[in-house]
Amino acid sequence: MRTNDLPIVLRDVGLLALVVGAMAVGSFPVAVVFGEGYALGPLGATALASLGVWALLYLPFRRAPEAQLKHGLVAAAVGWLVVATLGALPLWLVSIGPGSGVLPYTDPASAFFESVSGFTGTGLTMALRPDLLPRTLQWWRSFTEWVGGMGVIVLMITLIAGPGMTAANLYFAEAHGEKIHPSVISTVRTMWWIFLLYTFLAIAGLWGAGMPLWDAVNHGMTGIATGGFSIWPDGIGHYHSVAIEIVVILAMLLGAISFVVHYHVLQHGPRVLSSDVQTRALLLLTAGGALLVGGMQLGRAPMGTAFREGTFQFASALTCTGFQTVPLDGWSDIAKLVLTVGMVIGGAAGSTAGGIKVMRFLFLVRGASWQLKRLARSPDALIPLRIGHQALPELTAYRRISEAGVLAMLWMAFLFMGVLLVGWFVPGFRLADLLFEVASAQGNVGLSVGITNPGMPLLAKLVLCFNMWVGRLEIIPVLMLFRSLVSRRI
Known part of the structure; x- marks a missing residue:
């Protein structure tokens, strides 16, 4: 990385560190209300550490030039690692401190894993008994997923945006590809209002359903952040309630629909949902996958139970949320494979969900059909690519298909690399289980067949952390970071 690029990246990473400090200060009331005074010190130390990173990185370079997109990509990749490291401090410090009992985060690697899982909205956990965690740590886990679902950079832009930073380049660097308003700052503020509204509705709906x-x-x-951390070891299955499961499915789907669509729904009504091609595809995939997985469970459960379990688990997989109502280690390899496909596809672009995104999946599927149609016609024939009601000219179609194809290829390459490494470090699991667990990590889902646990080897934890990080940033920022480290330029 060239010396004139480094100050720009460090300055913006320093700004990101303040987000964790603000979260720690905002969590003080939880520790006070629940009488967990021993958590106040770790939260205060986290706030001070975040302030220290900000002072070390931002203040010396605050007058650096504005960030271009290439700087934003590298800052996003580095910044998310810094944020996850700072976010691990409350988990670790509370665990090693007096008065908190035996907790799963006394190992710093487990605390880091939990923080990465939280901020990336994954939901894989080191806490086998999250119900035994102090309320402050239960809150912290949920808080990291809630903030991470929207995006750390989005929150930073909302709170701090001003002179000396290029909000647009940082916004797009965090894998946000759509805007509601021409201004990025107006866009992220509108996104937060929508997110807050849906969070309140999800909480009210679950409370009203008996939770x-x-x-x-x-x-x-x-749920609304499509994160999937639960405060019970058996997840949503703990409540044995159809009403709660229905509310959770609705919350997961809301989180997996684009914020642009939500904005238009709030302005023009629910008919917007049926007119948006990506939302239609998401709902159709959910229904089709639920029927398929439910049908596969008919041999092991009554019809009603089979389709209830299949619907919930597939909706959780496709929306990249990760809530579970039943253990999955006893499911057939074929059922796990269908869930894995759902996790790879993911939710809508512009949502809180992970995966390669429904829109890219549509371009790959429709692009294959389009290419076959072109081969069957005259070479001079002009055949537009139709996505919903939109007809794309040939050059635009080629560009969108190639972008989707390249990202899907990279996504699969990192997936299989993760499968090989986890299988090496954690031997004894079938290929279907390894593929499922790594796809869950890289798709930022959180469904598990039991591979993820506090006793995993350190290297296996780090591999899954890498896959979660790569998946959340949609690969390109990570590759830009590697390129800058190898070539010493951005």
Whole structure:
């Protein structure tokens, strides 16, 4: 990385560190209300550490030139690692401190894993008994997913945006490809209002369906953020409630629909949902996958139970949320493969969900059909690519298909690399289980067949952290970071 690029990147990474400090200060009331005074010190230390990183990185370089997109990509890749490291501090410091009991985060690697999982909105966890965690740490886990679902950079732009930073380049660097308004700052503020509204509705819906208020707050936050952390070891299955499962499915779908669509729905009504090609595809994929997985469970459960379990688990996989109502280690390899495909596709572009995104999947599928149609016609024939009601000219179609194809290829390459490494470090699991677990990590989902646990080797934890990080940033920022480290230029 060239010396004139480094100050720009460090300055913006320093700004990102303030987000964790603000989160720690905002969590003080939780520790006070629940009488967990021992958590105040770790939260305060986290706030001070975040302030220290800001002072070290931002203040010396605050007059650096404005960031271009290439700087934003590298800053996003580095910044998310810094944020995850700072976010691990409350988990680790509370665990090693007095008065908190035996907790799963005394190992710094486990605390870092949990923080990466939270901020990337994944939901894989080191806490086998999250119900035994202090309320402050239950809140912190949910809070990291809630903030991470929207994006750390989005929150930073909302709180701090001003002279000396190029909001647009940082916004797009965090894998946000759509704007509601011409201004990025106006866009992120509108996104937060929508996100806050839907969070409140999710919490109210779960509480009204019979979930206790504390549980509803945590699951409402992680559900709408398509994160999936639960405060119970058996997840949503703990409640044995059809009503709660229906509300959770609705919250997961809301989180997986583009914010641009939500904005137009709030302005023009629900008919917008049927007119948006990506939302239609998401809902059709959910229905089709639920029927397929439910049908596969007919041999092991009554019809009603089979389709109830299949619908919930596939909706959780496709929306990249990760809530579970039943253990998955006893499911057939074919059922796990269908869930894996859902996790790879993911939710809509412009949503809180992960995966390669429904729109890219549509371009790959429609692009294959379009190419076959072109081969069957005269070479001089002009055949537009139709996505919904939109007809794309040939050059635009080629560009969109190639972009989707390249990202899908890279996504699969990192997926299989993760499968090989995790299989090496954690031997004894079938290929279907390894593929499922790594796809869950890289798709930022959180469904698990039992591979993820506190006793995993350190290298296996780091591999899954890498896959979660790569998946959340949609690969390109990470490749830009590697390129800058190897070639010493951005």
